[in-house]
Amino acid sequence: xxxxxxxxxxxxxxxxxxxxxxxxxxxxxxxxxxxxxxxxxxxxxxxxxxxxxxxxxxxxxxxxxxxxxxxxxxxxxxxxxxxxxxxxxxxxxxxxxxxxxxxxxxxxxxxxxxxxxxxxxxxxxxxxxxxxxxxxxxxxxxxxxxxxxxxxxxxxxxxxxxxxxxxxxxxxxxxxxxxxxxxxxxxxxxxxxxxxxxxxxxxxxxxxxxxxxxxxxxxxxxxxxxxxxxxxxxxxxxxxxxxxxxxxxxxxxxxxxxxxxxxxxxxxxxxxxxxxxxxxxxxxxxxxxxxxxxxxxxxxxxxxxxxxxxxxxxxxxxxxxxxxxxxxxxxxxxxxxxxxxxxxxxxxxxxxxxxxxxxxxxxxxxxxxxxxxxxxxxxxxxxxxxxxxxxxxxxxxxxxxxxxxxxxxxxxxxxxxxxxxxxxxxxxxxxxxxxxxxxxxxxxxxxxxxxxxxxxxxxxxxxxxxxxxxxxxxxxxxxxxxxxxxxxxxxxxxxxxxxxxxxxxxxxxxxxxxxxxxxxxxxxxxxxxxxxxxxxxxxxxxxxxxxxxxxxxxxxxxxxxxxxxxxxxxxxxxxxxxxx
Amino acid sequence: xxxxxxxxxxxxxxxxxxxxxxxxxxxxxxxxxxxxxxxxxxxxxxxxxxxxxxxxxxxxxxxxxxxxxxxxxxxxxxxxxxxxxxxxxxxxxxxxxxxxxxxxxxxxxxxxxxxxxxxxxxxxxxxxxxxxxxxxxxxxxxxxxxxxxxxxxxxxxxxxxxxxxxxxxxxxxxxxxxxxxxxxxxxxxxxxxxxxxxxxxxxxxxxxxxxxxxxxxxxxxxxxxxxxxxxxxxxxxxxxxxxxxxxxxxxxxxxxxxxxxxxxxxxxxxxxxxxxxxxxxxxxxxxxxx
Ligand SMILES: Cc1ncc(C[n+]2csc(CCOP(=O)(O)OP(=O)(O)O)c2C)c(N)n1
Ligand code: SF4
Ligand SMILES: [Mg+2]
Numbered sequence: 001x002x003x004x005x006x007x008x009x010x011x012x013x014x015x016x017x018x019x020x021x022x023x024x025x026x027x028x029x030x031x032x033x034x035x036x037x038x039x040x041x042x043x044x045x046x047x048x049x050x051x052x053x054x055x056x057x058x059x060x061x062x063x064x065x066x067x068x069x070x071x072x073x074x075x076x077x078x079x080x081x082x083x084x085x086x087x088x089x090x091x092x093x094x095x096x097x098x099x100x101x102x103x104x105x106x107x108x109x110x111x112x113x114x115x116x117x118x119x120x121x122x123x124x125x126x127x128x129x130x131x132x133x134x135x136x137x138x139x140x141x142x143x144x145x146x147x148x149x150x151x152x153x154x155x156x157x158x159x160x161x162x163x164x165x166x167x168x169x170x171x172x173x174x175x176x177x178x179x180x181x182x183x184x185x186x187x188x189x190x191x192x193x194x195x196x197x198x199x200x201x202x203x204x205x206x207x208x209x210x211x212x213x214x215x216x217x218x219x220x221x222x223x224x225x226x227x228x229x230x231x232x233x234x235x236x237x238x239x240x241x242x243x244x245x246x247x248x249x250x251x252x253x254x255x256x257x258x259x260x261x262x263x264x265x266x267x268x269x270x271x272x273x274x275x276x277x278x279x280x281x282x283x284x285x286x287x288x289x290x291x292x293x294x295x296x297x298x299x300x301x302x303x304x305x306x307x308x309x310x311x312x313x314x315x316x317x318x319x320x321x322x323x324x325x326x327x328x329x330x331x332x333x334x335x336x337x338x339x340x341x342x343x344x345x346x347x348x349x350x351x352x353x354x355x356x357x358x359x360x361x362x363x364x365x366x367x368x369x370x371x372x373x374x375x376x377x378x379x380x381x382x383x384x385x386x387x388x389x390x391x392x393x394x395x396x397x398x399x400x401x402x403x404x405x406x407x408x409x410x411x412x413x414x415x416x417x418x419x420x421x422x423x424x425x426x427x428x429x430x431x432x433x434x435x436x437x438x439x440x441x442x443x444x445x446x447x448x449x450x451x452x453x454x455x456x457x458x459x460x461x462x463x464x465x466x467x468x469x470x471x472x473x474x475x476x477x478x479x480x481x482x483x484x485x486x487x488x489x490x491x492x493x494x495x496x497x498x499x500x501x502x503x504x505x506x507x508x509x510x511x512x513x514x515x516x517x518x519x520x521x522x523x524x525x526x527x528x529x530x531x532x533x534x535x536x537x538x539x540x541x542x543x544x545x546x547x548x549x550x551x552x553x554x555x556x557x558x559x560x561x562x563x564x565x566x567x568x569x570x571x572x573x574x575x576x577x578x579x580x
Numbered sequence: 581x582x583x584x585x586x587x588x589x590x591x592x593x594x595x596x597x598x599x600x601x602x603x604x605x606x607x608x609x610x611x612x613x614x615x616x617x618x619x620x621x622x623x624x625x626x627x628x629x630x631x632x633x634x635x636x637x638x639x640x641x642x643x644x645x646x647x648x649x650x651x652x653x654x655x656x657x658x659x660x661x662x663x664x665x666x667x668x669x670x671x672x673x674x675x676x677x678x679x680x681x682x683x684x685x686x687x688x689x690x691x692x693x694x695x696x697x698x699x700x701x702x703x704x705x706x707x708x709x710x711x712x713x714x715x716x717x718x719x720x721x722x723x724x725x726x727x728x729x730x731x732x733x734x735x736x737x738x739x740x741x742x743x744x745x746x747x748x749x750x751x752x753x754x755x756x757x758x759x760x761x762x763x764x765x766x767x768x769x770x771x772x773x774x775x776x777x778x779x780x781x782x783x784x785x786x787x788x789x790x791x792x793x794x795x796x797x798x799x800x801x802x803x804x805x806x807x808x809x810x811x812x813x814x815x816x817x818x819x820x821x822x823x824x825x826x827x828x829x830x831x832x833x834x835x836x837x838x839x840x841x842x843x844x845x846x847x848x849x850x851x852x853x854x855x856x857x858x859x860x861x862x863x864x865x866x867x868x869x870x
Binding site for chain 1 (some may be wrong): 588591592593620621622623625626627630635637638642643644645646647650651653654655657658659660662663665666683684687782819839841842844845846850851852853856859861864865866869870
């Protein structure tokens with residue numbers, strides 16, 4: 001298990017909590033640490049408690065930590081809500097102006113720091129949090145110059161004075177802690193410096209899409225998907241593309257379908273409520289065999305649910321949502337690197353299989369900062385799938401058969417603008433020419449063609465990823481962002497002598513039944529862990545024939561992030577009750 | 581260059597509309613215009629909605645995409661952005677455009693997307709067998725409203741004008757020459773061009789018939805006092821005559837299409853462009869996450 005420490009800052013929304021967490025995390029990342037930065041927030045802009053935690057380790061961490069070592073509190077509410085996360089004697093830095101009090105039972109060491117007074121002396125209200133950052137740097141015994149350099153770089157744009165004020169704030173906070181004799185109160189493990197980036201899954205997914213040649217993005221704003229649209233809005237003009245903020249998700253998905261039909265690579269990104277609205281359009285893409293990439297960054301549902309909390313409960317809607325029996329591919333990244341890979345590969349899959357591809361992300365992956373060593377651009381090549389050659393069209397004597405019945409079910413498409421390639425793409429059932437047909441035999445052949453083409457995906461390389469499975473007696477199966485918590489749980493369990501392993505399902509539909517059966521073959525127990533109430537992945541596995549008396553479920557659906565501890569406990573319970 | 585003939589635009593499929601349906605006239609006027617302008621069929625993409633009117637794309641040998649009910653305009657924008665060299669025509673009914681798709685209509689207008697929008701407005705839902713549509717008259721009795729329509733109709737022309745439309749015209753499916761002229765004007769217009777066509781449904785609408793329109797319509801093209809260059813004047817004219825007018829109603833010569841206004845948007849079609857991302861660009865983007 002990576003030895004890690006956690007630092008939390010909390011206050012009211014609108015007090016720059018995120019920005020401060022970002023600064024702290026980024027400087028630590030530059031100092032060579034691996035970071036996982038996560039936030040608690042609610043769906044309002046000003047007011048209401050929010051906090052940001054930076055978990056710091058020498059090696060990769062992708063899950064929250066149960067307790068925190070340092071808490072910086074800008075409000076009394078922060079203390080009341082989070083004080084219990086501190087172990088006995090751990091420092092709680094609070095603005096002395098608050099006249100802070102520790103809640104009953106909290107044994108933290110209250111360190112009152114005159115943030116507001118320093119701010120007055122430095123002469124700028126905005127730097128209050130920087131005093132706290134300086135103090136925190138001292139607590140961890142970190143070199144202040146790294147923070148100063150970052151502040152200079154970050155605030156340079158706002159002018160010399162602002163940069164200097166921030167540096168001064170850092171120094172004051174640092175000196176204050178030093179005078180109290182608390183410098184180096186916590187020692188961090190030795191860092192392993194290398195080139196690292198601090199990004200969210202939304203950031204890397206957007207880069208993956210750009211790298212795959214996506215040049216049109218249509219969306220309607222929704223937490224936690226909006227960053228993808230915002231990131232691409234900044235990038236696309238440089239590459240000739242466009243982001244269209246549409247009037248609703250119905251428009252977003254149908255724009256994407258139109259654009260893909262006409263030969264561009266286009267995507268949309270949404271979350272649950274918008275995803276529900278897109279279902280009819282997704283069915284059109286299935287029926288008319290038009291590529292379409294749809295990102296669903298899941299949050300708690302149904303309806304508005306808990307918009308700022310994590311859940312993985314759109315899986316069945318992704319696979320079976322909408323009316324009729326339309327074919328889709330559903331893939332689910334779990335880390336920022338995988339979000340890049342899937343952001344890229346989704347377009348290849350969509351073009352190759354001429355159908356909608358749903359990238360199931362989730363709030364934790366989408367929004368929380370993680371250290372990334374590299375995004376493997378070189379590992380991916382653009383594949384536009386089967387497009388008919390112009391020479392072939394020129395040779396045609398009759399009509400172009402867009403939906404020709406082929407052995408593998410994939411029929412080359414023509415792109416608008418190609419002479420003699422005209423055809424009708426329609427959501428109505430159609431014959432191989434594209435013309436509407438309700439003939440029973442045609443219906444069967446076209447339905448079978450559309451299903452058949454996805455068959456090879458059941459065995460696709462990369463559809464599952466395993467870790468520590470070689471000798472595993474307990475296999476923990478998961479998808480999405482919880483892979484970080486599961487991996488950490490596996491290490492904790494192994495330290496206790498339980499031979500655990502992890503299987504991450506990266507392609508959820510078609511279900512990769514063949515590789516999964518092989519991977520799980522040797523395990524005595526299979527724990528299917530997911531962040532929803534009804535065990536949606538387990539249901540899909542059952543449909544694919546992956547179910548026997550070894551299988552158990554761990555479902556977690558209170559909106560909080562699944563912790564490694566919860567997974568460990570679930571496995572321990574299995575072992576105690578049933579023996580492994 | 582090859583010459584384009586009417587035959588090039590014909591499909592093998594037999595038209596499915598009821599004999600006498602106004603939509604025949606709309607299709608014919610469009611085909612004639614495309615031939616007159618010498619636009620080859622592979623350069624045209626028609627995005628059709630759901631309804632009798634939505635069959636339009638089935639009977640014309642261009643690239644066609646027949647989408648879900650109400651979403652012709654966003655799909656058409658997608659097609660246009662992917663390949664801006666195409667002539668993109670959205671076509672659908674009054675239900676498709678002003679009920680389920682109303683949202684998109686107003687937004688397409690205010691974006692001024694480079695799409696030509698032809699509505700076959702029969703003041704009724706044809707395909708679902710005769711329910712009131714948003715353009716049905718107040719009081720209209722149908723099976724789903726046996727005591728008469730208590731709602732007031734949408735006024736597509738005034739709506740488009742107030743939303744900022746840059747090309748607004750209304751045709752009548754029986755007046756081929758005028759409809760072809762209005763369609764031609766729409767094709768030449770940079771930006772969103774809206775052509776509402778009064779296209780009688782002979783089966784389900786017994787009020788808005790050919791005879792009704794012949795009596796009621798006022799042709800603004802023939803009106804020496806009317807100039808289609810003032811938005812305010814246009815709004816006044818259509819309000820005064822309760823939208824029972826035909827002709828070019830408004831035209832803004834300074835119109836700039838959405839795709840021309842997008843920052844950095846490629847001047848060549850996106851489809852067919854080299855889309856690989858250079859290693860250097862990628863490294864630079866990554867560096868911003870340090
Ligand atoms: C989402 C959805 N709801 C309802 C329908 C059923 N439907 C098909 S066409 C139509 C109305 C068509 O009216 P209009 O757009 O005026 O076309 P017309 O047939 O009159 O040309 C309706 C309600 C549908 N296809 N999709
Ligand atoms: S029902 Fe009406 S709109 Fe439909 S084809 Fe017949 S006449 Fe035309
Ligand atoms: Mg109608």
